[in-house]
Amino acid sequence: MGKGMPRRRSASRILLVSSSQRLLLFKICYKTGAMAGRCYWATPGGGLRSGESFEAAAFRELYEETGFRTQSVGRCLAHKEFIWQMPDGERVLAVENYYVVRTAVEQCSTARWSAQEREVVCEIRWWAENELMASTEEILPSDLPILFAQALLISRPNDG
Numbered sequence: 001m002g003k004g005m006p007r008r009r010s011a012s013r014i015l016l017v018s019s020s021q022r023l024l025l026f027k028i029c030y031k032t033g034a035m036a037g038r039c040y041w042a043t044p045g046g047g048l049r050s051g052e053s054f055e056a057a058a059f060r061e062l063y064e065e066t067g068f069r070t071q072s073v074g075r076c077l078a079h080k081e082f083i084w085q086m087p088d089g090e091r092v093l094a095v096e097n098y099y100v101v102r103t104a105v106e107q108c109s110t111a112r113w114s115a116q117e118r119e120v121v122c123e124i125r126w127w128a129e130n131e132l133m134a135s136t137e138e139i140l141p142s143d144l145p146i147l148f149a150q151a152l153l154i155s156r157p158n159d160g
Helices: 054-066 115-120 129-134 144-153
Strands: 008-018 022-029 039-042 045-047 078-085 091-103 121-128
Touching (some): 008 144, 129 144
Antiparallel strands (some): 008 022, 008 045, 022 039
């Protein structure tokens, strides 16, 4: 049986940037399964539900993962498509849109986290741009420092 195209997994990811110009990242550490032993830093975000738009998923995921509600996720900062291995070992075509959201306060509520998120997220941290550039840990996507720099250049909504 030939290998067909992998299943598309659409997801929205959020660059949550504080007024101190720092970026919220979660450290993901897999203890079991196909990804066991793998650790990396990533932005909040997650897969689209059936019939959900990228924007709607960005709103929902931001709220579920950080407790933060926003007026607008703005326009898509970046669109990526790449092969990704899921924790259960399935290889999918990840289709991801990245959005920038500004927050005045550096806080993160884990109250609405799923059991899986509680299991794999081992650290929450706000990163300054220079810290992100200097880090030797794995950070996904690999060009996140560039995306973060672009996010910092975007004016706040309604600023013109």
